[in-house]
Amino acid sequence: MHLYVAIGALSITIIPSAHAQWAVYDGANYVENVLIAARTLQQIDNQITSLANQAQMLVNQGRNLASLPLSTLGTLQSTISQTTALLAQAQNIAYSVQSVEQQYQQAYTSISSGMSDSTLFSQAQTRWQNSVAGFEDALKLQARVVGNIPSDSSAMTQLVSASQTSTGALQAAQAGNQLMALQSRQLSDIQAELAANGRAAELERARQAANEAGAEAQYQHFAQYDAYVPEAVSIPGSGN
Template structure:
């Protein structure tokens, strides 16, 4: 009875072991993953370089944007002109007073003719006394009008000093707070224009004053000539 069981066990043992061996064997399609430290480090270095290049491009774009913003500020103009209306109005006002000049005015074409007529170099002995008196009155009126016009021009020049001072203060503030180079240049130009206006006003006042003084001096000389003519007329009539 023992021998047949032993034979049966030996006979069946290989049959049981075969499936176990087949299960433990690795599949033919499986592949092993190999870690390469050098390749991994190279990949990291390339990524860092790409990131640095991208950061440099971002900084360059930021600089270009800042430059464009600065250019836009430099090209920004002043919202309004501070001095334009003041300068134009003041100069026109003074010109209107100059154009109203009576007698001998400021026209180069008319001065010589009008001066010779009002202030003759000599009177003839036969000049009537009434003509001498009328000429003297005309010259007196011219001198009087010239001094009055001098006062009018001075008043017109000084009438807006408070406005001029306010405009200058505002322009200085605009220049100080200018957003860019163009606004600062415009404020400086308007300050220069205000200075030019002041110089033109001074020029007009000096011209009016010199005109009044010249007419008064001419009147004095004409009166001397008139006195000699009257004396000659009186002496002639006495003979």
């Protein structure tokens, strides 16, 4: 009887001790942990956004540094070389100050009445050949300039298209530079054509002026002879 009561008392004493081990919920600590996690996620998100912006900036820089795949420099240089070659092939009187001075002095300004008729004729022939050659040179150069128009039109179309579809600042700038180079070459063509036309016109005017001086010299030759005096002519069998 007493043993049973003791066991029962012991049991009653042990049971309350087992219920005392339950976990206690700390709401303030939980809220703090959630805030820390939220701040951490926000920092990670900010870092991701920053990295994305930096990556986009690098992509834009790559586009700005990308070279234009189209280049018309070779064509422009070839065209300029052809025009320069035509100018270098100028006949008789070249585009040279020394050549002009020498040949102009010989054929245009050294005319005098002391020259023989054959010399005057030879100089006149040389001047005529110079004028004809000058007009021929001008026509050749005009043909070259006109022949450049189709290729210029094609190059301009390509460059404008490349400028409008450029992916970065460098490509747009390069397209603009090539357009300016094309315009400069076209201006060079105009200068060359004006020079050739002016050369031909000046040679013709010089020829006309020199021919007047030559005609005056020939008149002086003719004036040196005595005037014609008619004489009686005896015709055989006429009885006179």
